[in-house]
Amino acid sequence: MSEPEKHLSRILDPRSLRGLAHPLRIQLLRALRRYGPATASQLAERLGESSGATSYHLRQLAAVGFVEDDPTRGKGRERWWKAAQQGTSLDETLHKNRDPEVQGALEVFLYEVATIHTQELNTYLGTRHDWHEDWGSASDMSDFTLRLPTEKLRELTGKVHELIDSYRDTADTDAPGAERVRIHLHAFPQQED
Numbered sequence: 001m002s003e004p005e006k007h008l009s010r011i012l013d014p015r016s017l018r019g020l021a022h023p024l025r026i027q028l029l030r031a032l033r034r035y036g037p038a039t040a041s042q043l044a045e046r047l048g049e050s051s052g053a054t055s056y057h058l059r060q061l062a063a064v065g066f067v068e069d070d071p072t073r074g075k076g077r078e079r080w081w082k083a084a085q086q087g088t089s090l091d092e093t094l095h096k097n098r099d100p101e102v103q104g105a106l107e108v109f110l111y112e113v114a115t116i117h118t119q120e121l122n123t124y125l126g127t128r129h130d131w132h133e134d135w136g137s138a139s140d141m142s143d144f145t146l147r148l149p150t151e152k153l154r155e156l157t158g159k160v161h162e163l164i165d166s167y168r169d170t171a172d173t174d175a176p177g178a179e180r181v182r183i184h185l186h187a188f189p190q191q192e193d
Contacts, residue, residue, distance in 0.1 A: 009087035019064030
């Protein structure tokens, strides 16, 4: 049984958020995190983009530390990229930052993440019959409505993150039947009708 890979996460600050907040950059980082190291040409083919565009945006991501060269791969002029971290989270002060550039970048980032979450869920729903029936009963699409002040919501999401991390740190990745599992957490205020 192999050891679980260390999960490094990046907390976004104004500079790194502005560097990441572009739909193609978010898609490139997601592809490197999911599928592992790749060249700009491989990523272009996977994402249906030009290699010039993927190469440019990979360099922009590298400038703010999201991706880096993978020196264990490639030969000659072939440049391989890998994700520098496996996760991203927001510094909560970004929501209070009054800089219009930061707020614009935050909007792009949040909407792109929401789009990715929707796509992933729709893909699962469209392919759920391809999975063993045990996966259907183990999967979850619950929703809850609570009345909480902000400090209690912050506490709740912190506890959920800790719980998820405790499962990340297990060595069950090689267990029979283990599959990659995506967990989306959405917690937000809602107007009362």
